Amino acid sequence: MHHIYCPYCEEMREEEEYSYTGEAHIERPKDPAAISDEAWADYMFFRSNPRGIHHEMWYHAAGCRRYFNATRDTQSYKVHETYKMGEMPSITAETLAQAKGDAS
Amino acid sequence: MTNFDTSTSMESPLRHRVAHTNAANAGVVMKEDKYRGHLNLRGNPQDAAFTSAVEKVLGVALPMAPSSSVRNGDTVVYWLCPNEWLLIVANGTQGQVEADLRSAMDGQHIAVTDISSGQTLVNLSGTGLTELMQKSTVYDCHESNFPVGKVVQTTFAKTGTTMCKLEDGSYDLVIRRSFSDYFFLWLRDASDEYGLSVA
Ligand SMILES: [Zn+2]
Numbered sequence: 001m002h003h004i005y006c007p008y009c010e011e012m013r014e015e016e017e018y019s020y021t022g023e024a025h026i027e028r029p030k031d032p033a034a035i036s037d038e039a040w041a042d043y044m045f046f047r048s049n050p051r052g053i054h055h056e057m058w059y060h061a062a063g064c065r066r067y068f069n070a071t072r073d074t075q076s077y078k079v080h081e082t083y084k085m086g087e088m089p090s091i092t093a094e095t096l097a098q099a100k101g102d103a104s
Numbered sequence: 105m106t107n108f109d110t111s112t113s114m115e116s117p118l119r120h121r122v123a124h125t126n127a128a129n130a131g132v133v134m135k136e137d138k139y140r141g142h143l144n145l146r147g148n149p150q151d152a153a154f155t156s157a158v159e160k161v162l163g164v165a166l167p168m169a170p171s172s173s174v175r176n177g178d179t180v181v182y183w184l185c186p187n188e189w190l191l192i193v194a195n196g197t198q199g200q201v202e203a204d205l206r207s208a209m210d211g212q213h214i215a216v217t218d219i220s221s222g223q224t225l226v227n228l229s230g231t232g233l234t235e236l237m238q239k240s241t242v243y244d245c246h247e248s249n250f251p252v253g254k255v256v257q258t259t260f261a262k263t264g265t266t267m268c269k270l271e272d273g274s275y276d277l278v279i280r281r282s283f284s285d286y287f288f289l290w291l292r293d294a295s296d297e298y299g300l301s302v303a
Contacts, residue, residue: 008185009270010170014242062264063257064170066187 002059002077007084017062023047024055024069025088033073050076053093058082114139114278116225117284130234131298134291137225137276141198143191144184145205146259147214162191165228173255182255182266182278190266190278192225221279229274232298237275240294241265254267261290 003012029043030033048054055072059067071080071089080091116138118167127184139209147154149168159165164176167183174181178194193201198220203218228236243258244250250269257266266278292300 008170013258052109062259064188065257066185 003027004070004079005082006063006066007068008064009060013060013063014081015102018037019061021059021067024057032103048091049058053080053091053096055089117279117281119157129299130228130230130295130301131297132228132236132291133301133303134177134245134288135160135229135303137227139195140220141164141191141193141195141201141218141226142220142223142278143193143198143202143205144181144217144219145191145215146187147209149187150295151212154209154212154214157212161171171255173253180268183253184185184266186238192278201215223278224281224284226279226287227270227274228277229272230298230301232295233274236291236295236298241267243267261287261294263287 004015004077005012005016006018010035011034026043029039032040052073052075055069055071058065058070059065066085068084069087069089070083071091073076073080080096081089083089106108107273116136140299141286145158147153147158155166156254162176162179162181164179164181165175167181169175170186172183180192182190182192184190191201202216202218205214220296230236234245241258241260243256250256251268252271255266257264259265260267260279263283266281267269268276270276
């Protein structure tokens with residue numbers, strides 16, 4: 001049993017209701033024709049694969065059928081936060097490193 | 105051209121599933137609320153023109169809180185997501201309700217879709233209900249987490265469902281027509297130890 005908070009349903013729901021849909025905050029180039037093949041390929045195919053904090057999209061498939069964002073640790077699977085589409089994360093690798101530094 | 109009598113051509117998704125066990129002392133009672141009108145409504149909840157038009161037609165304001173519902177006579181409105189609702193209306197009135205909604209919201213960026221033939225409403229009750237729910241859904245159905253009037257879209261026996269808790273402690277489940285055979289077979293098996301009655 002792993003519970004994830006849906007920012008639209010506003011409650012914790014079982015992981016079974018969700019599906020993972022890839023890296024978040026990837027912006028489609030405004031004028032694809034004007035950019036290089038390399039820049040387009042980077043947008044289209046290349047994704048970060050961090051060990052640790054990752055910002056990614058999830059889909060509440062069996063629930064409200066909304067996409068939202070999550071900040072998840074790829075190593076521990078801990079979901080630090082979820083937030084609505086259009087919003088930015090409040091927890092990043094930098095803020096966590098900072099918090100760790102402050103604590104020691 | 106084939107002529108067929110439209111007055112008798114309607115068939116419930118669960119029409120052929122009447123087998124049941126231990127009906128006299130059944131711990132689980134299933135009752136299908138057949139042929140209700142189901143309308144899917146989408147619109148901008150921040151737009152007063154939209155919300156007031158819907159309220160005028162339905163006689164009740166759209167529920168805005170997540171997982172909430174409202175009732176007005178035969179009409180039930182479920183919150184599905186911040187800009188989507190399910191309206192369940194009396195048998196045969198869905199065409200008129202849809203037309204009324206369209207004329208009240210003329211020119212607005214909205215969607216009304218009649219999905220009556222794609223799903224059905226099933227009521228589950230009985231002394232074995234709590235245990236049946238515990239083995240059928242991943243959602244926590246304890247009364248502290250699932251109060252009367254709450255609407256939850258989740259999985260029931262791994263198929264999608266929208267369920268609402270009623271005042272008498274029973275649940276109304278909206279299930280897909282294409283999954284109704286599977287749903288009933290699961291229900292029959294899962295309720296075997298309590299006894300199942302199909303009302
Ligand atoms: Zn949700």
